[in-house]
């Protein structure tokens with residue numbers, strides 16, 4: 033037998049973390065890594081946050097799971113907090129980002145079909161999007177590498193050019209139910225949509241009674257310096273998917289919606305055994321308590337600006353390697369002039385610096401939001417040493 037016990041769908045590297053301390057990961061043989069990947073924008077409170085650990089420990093010892101057939105004081109508390117701090121009137125909890133996007137897709141379709149309009153089922157999505165790995169969420173992306181071997185795809189998605197309003201407009205028709213978009217593409221290469229684009233989609237949705245669905249699974253939960261990224265675009269969505277950071281490392285996602293958008297989501301239309309269980313709610317509430325306040329959000333914006341300006345200065349020293357810095361808050365990307373993946377491997381293996389490679393030859397810089405000046409200094413030491421010692425591989 034040659035297949036590994038862990039289904040070999042990930043090209044796993046030699047770093048084998050067994051412990052986390054704030055912004056560092058320590059692997060099996062004791063090597064310390066600076067973690068500017070955060071489990072891909074998940075561990076926003078770092079790896080040993082006392083409040084989060086305490087909340088999970090306490091809840092685990094009290095009540096871990098009950099069925100959604102019972103009332104949920106824990107769920108009501110977190111849902112109320114999200115309702116108070118966002119555009120939303122109602123929340124459905126999931127265990128992952130893909131499930132949150134699935135719920136969002138179902139909500140958008142049901143908005144039309146609940147009224148008896150079965151012709152509007154199509155969502156316009158955008159090139160190089162990433163929405164997850166379920167059948168619906170791979171069908172929502174135009175990336176063929178995620179489709180291969182899994183046909184037939186789910187019907188009902190059309191792909192427009194990202195950040196191109198005319199392209200979205202051109203795909204609108206009698207079957208259009210809405211738009212599904214990441215305000216800042218994550219896997220696609222930390223590419224922020226323009227204000228004009230997001231405001232244009234909002235306007236098209238308003239004029240045509242369509243759902244504007246945002247996938248904020250990666251850019252949401254304080255990552256960009258506001259609780260959700262849409263706040264910076266001067267618009268509100270009808271439906272929003274959130275996950276990754278919201279559990280701070282505990283599996284948790286949610287689909288947020290306005291009352292109007294959720295009109296099709298009535299008794300019996302949707303469900304999840306684990307979704308919103310008391311343990312996940314305790315984790316989510318601890319994260320919200322830490323991040324959903326002006327002081328914390330201002331600190332993310334402040335650190336984001338400092339990190340960004342230092343990155344801009346830094347790339348000036350290596351014009352042959354780096355093209356530009358983009359992103360918002362502490363969701364930053366270095367677009368490279370050479371392939372980003374081998375450089376990311378070099379930083380990891382030779383300089384013990386963890387970042388994430390992304391599309392469009394971009395290196396993702398996603399530190400825990402609790403990152404301090406000392407870790408930012410350490411990051412630049414490692415990055416500078418990494419750039420100075422880098423030999424671009426022959427391709």
Ligand SMILES: *Cc1c(COP(=O)(O)O)cnc(C)c1O
Nearest residue numbers: 128129130162163164218249250
């Ligand atoms: C990670 C991600 C998802 C999928 O989340 P999972 O928890 O892996 O299912 C969906 N959308 C975006 C934008 C993501 O970054």
